[in-house]
Amino acid sequence: MVKQKRLIGIDLGGTTTKFAFIDKDGNILTKWHIKTDISDHGSHIVPNMIKSISDQMRKEDYNSQDFYGIGMGTPGAVDRDKGTVIGAFNLGWDTLQPVGATLSENLNLPTMIDNDANCAAMGEYWKGAGDKADDVVFVTLGTGVGGGVVTNGHLVHGINGGAGEIGHITVHRNGFLCTCGKRGCLEQYASATGVVKVAKEIAKKFTGKSRIKELIAGDEELTSKMVFFLADNGDILANQIVDRVCSYLGLALSHVGNTLNPENIIIGGGVSNAGNTLLQPTTRYFQENAFPSVRDSTRLKLAQLGNDAGVIGAASLALQFRNNQPLNVK
Template structure:
């Protein structure tokens, strides 16, 4: 009988899990809150306990599984199975994640960056559409990315490949948490859209609902900006147009370098759908090399919140390949 996979998508507030078959179909999924207290020391024990409980609940044992794949924030040493610098998890020191999970559950585990895992998910079962060359961009709290070339994830010499959020789109622009200025993350993430909204509103003199909210110091969200743009708010449309111009420019650079078949846009901001996709595509085409413009397609992600666990589970498939060599 074909064996099953375990996928883990570790996030700063929620940890998602799934049992999948070896074709990438989700058999069951669940989630737990991520307890980042005490320097994140409870995170791995809680994951182990949750998987053990779910295996008991579904009457599975270790022999039913090929292995575990996990996507995590932070810098991942894939050879050592360690994670460091995941500040939203309070993991400042090196965490021996693979050793802890593998010894407790008696299963092999492969770990990668969370954006890479989501990229693999869309590549395998989502908008990747069976293409061998795919770039995934996730527009969430930050902007992350993953690059798949010839069917394989690109990691780079130090694991830094796919840092799409740190392409510079505005010289001397907004200060980024990475230390640089003008990074895409400061313009096209959920928080970046709000930043662009406030900056654009400061120069706007007409009537606008979003202008009223900002002037009254009320909280606004990227979701609200896109909603009001859809409903004809002039300023909201200017904000969306500016965000999409930055995103389209950054994606054109990626297209010009890699010429992937698909560039897939996911993450919470992508829920804006065509309101985001259409102007972004226009700016992409304006800035892309002609042969790239005619061959690389921009698409919306399809898997939503499942991309991370599905992609993580595909990492576990590699364990089977390496063990059979």
């Protein structure tokens, strides 16, 4: 029996590197992961990826002829044409890394690389909450806030790769200082760390009884997950924090909606695990701030693929490269 050709998806993270063999319809056939070894300035990362893929190919009796190519999502600044990455400091990559060429030479397959948030956006567009829409925006609320814009099946990159930086939309003039050097960026309010910042700020003026107030006063750990859990369980301060976070997120997404009017804006990342506790108030604030025709046509949705979005979206890059055309999801 003739084997159907497959795609290889890689989702590189600072702690874990995820891999998948995926069919041309976007279905995961095999997935696995390895620890990301960031020692020695990240010099072991690419060799470890090559070894892991080679071992898995041998295990399943595949060779390079059984695949169309490799797609990879990575942190850092990506030159898609050259297949290089720089500035992925959480990986130890502070100098230019010829990732694409090294993977291609060792695995004998074409390799396409893009930003990790863009790959997650493509994954949700193709097989997740994109729901066969032509135009989709993805925002991921994790340690930071990232985003990706898909128009007619193509990722929008901008002139210098800066498109989709939703986390750096200003939502509070002269607000919290961001790692980018600006103040008041969405990332400082709606990321996992941002939620905690908002909690500590509001708690200063809160005079009632609250478990959050007790945790802060006792210098105990407070997480965004705790904030949403306590909000679900009637903690008044927690609900005030969630309302503030969602007001900033809804405002930022209304700017995205007013600019692009996508069919779906998809919210993913760890903070999105709060579900409707996050989605409902965010949608309310989005609708308050969106232009009427945008409010009536752009939907806010929760992501569906979880940790698989990155590898699926990365694999789609290889398929688009092979076909030289955008994904057809209809």
